[in-house]
Amino acid sequence: MANIAAQRIKREFKEVIKSEEVAKCAIKLELVDNNYTELRGEIAGPPETAYEGGNFVLEIKVPETYPFNPPKVRFITKIWHPNISSVTGAICLDILKDQWAAAMTLRTVLLSLQALLSAAEPDDPQDAVVARQYKDNLEMFKLTAKHWTNAYAGGPSINTECDDKIKRLVDMGIEEHQARVALSSYNWDLERATEQLFS
């Protein structure tokens, strides 16, 4: 069975390389090992979203039963998104779980993830904190997501206010990522974040 999985990934790999999305730098796929069981994907943040300009790296693990089972995909790049865990990068997307179909490919998965970035599903969250923020304070969510894109995915928009707050926590001896998570979780309320970090 492993054979059919490897054969298919080989074909898919060629297909992705030739696809127009690669030409437009929207998605990217590369091999991690030579037996086609582990790959590295990359998707560009969709335009007109908080993720614009960022490049998000994904870890793709192909099970032996592929394509009868979906590939295991998670974000390596830290991302602020209701359906993606800000801690582990785990993705909540139906097609990667119970709605998988054997005719789907790595290309369609990557494109679906790109679509997920532009259309979050806060009612079916992976990260409850992010989802709550998305629902309660959309502006704050966008700001945070943009900041994360800049900090981890090479996004262009620099928010000096956020950077300052993080710097102050870092000065207090807090690790940068921890500080960012705390601030993001408390809507960039420095006091509450500090309180949470030192409690």
Place this chain on the structure above:
Amino acid sequence: MADSALADGNVHQRYCLQFYNNRSCPYAGNCPYNHKLRYEVEPVAFLKGADFFLGELPIPANQRPCHFHKIGQCLYQDKCRFLHDNDGSLRGYHSVEGTGPICAVLKSQPQESVAFSIVNLPSTSSQSNLDATCLTVEKECASSEACSVTSENNELRGEQGSEQNLEGEAGACASPPLVIVNNKNWVDAPEFVPRSKPKSYAQVVSPESLADKGDHRRLCPYTTKDGICVNVATCTNVHGDFCDMCERFTLHPYNEEERKRHKQECIKQHEKNMELSFAIQRSKEKSCGVCFEIIMEKATGEQRFGILPNCNHCFCLTCIRKWRQARQFENKIIRACPECRVTSDFVCPSMYWVDTKEDKEKLIEDYKKALSRKDCKYFKRGEGKCPFGNKCFYMHAAPDGSKIDVGPPPRQRRQRHADTDLDVLQVMLWDFLDEREFPWHSLADDLEDLVSFFTDSDESDWSDYELFVD
């Protein structure tokens, strides 16, 4: 027959008919003849007929003497494409024919020939015995010029050309008619055939209208099969005309009805062939939506399409079946097309891709028809219970063959799991057997689908089951 009529020296140059026609020869390596297949030899040469077996260059038809004319039976008369020569090279032959009232055309049938010869040999006599007697006879009638001795006929044979060798020895005697059998070719010893065919009273009265045109005579099976009848002269069957469609000598030369029937058959066959080549053409490039491989290029046994009745996406049977057996997803997911998610209730196996609605309907209908002739492995001729009730595609019949309507499927659908596993195993084995039996439709069942549909314990309820109705 032809072989034995030829001199031994030619043996190795000639082709073994057994091998040539049947691709196998019981003598295998020990066969003295040349082992070659028909396809290896020029097709034109083989159509030229018996000459080919002699390893000689084919003589054009119009230069070869007509065998039928020789015996005064050519039905083509002036239109015959073979040479009608009454003097020339055939003189020897005809002069013999004219010598006496009891002139005979001889055929290679040893027993009858012995009976015919004046020497009243017992037909069971061994060859040496026969030879001895022959010699005596030769001595006795040595002074009589009217007696022609077959062993001396070799010179005459040389004149007549190799063709006549095929017919066996042609010899005839004036009074007393006597045949001395050549000890080498005793099997080819002549048989008495009256020159003038027996006529019925009606034929004598009105020979024109009732002339036997051979309408009802059978086509020569040798010509029909290979285009070659080695006993052209003595063959009692008619030799068919060449049919362009099947490229064989299968057209009855006189029987119009027979001709028409054959042509229609050929056209039908041709249409079938065309359909098949179209099917192959449209299937050739199709790849499976799951494994992405081109289905016709897969390993033998996997080159089968799994046709979903409700959408037009292409999968190989193995992949779509495997997908529909996946236990990790809901029924709704696995029963849907992996590409478009349109639910189909079963998969129809097919050797070729169908793209038109009509073709597909026909395929599915054929499939169901084929399944309905097979006993349901759950029903077990009344011994078991089929969970699909009267919606089952398979036959529910009592041991005496009478169909039984078991009513709609029961609404209760939970089963003990141990049982289920056993059932699945049986179905798989059965599948395997089926595939061997029926290459085109491979009446492999869709029960796997049904089983997975059945045993999966999720929310989908029996209302889904209505989908089995057409």
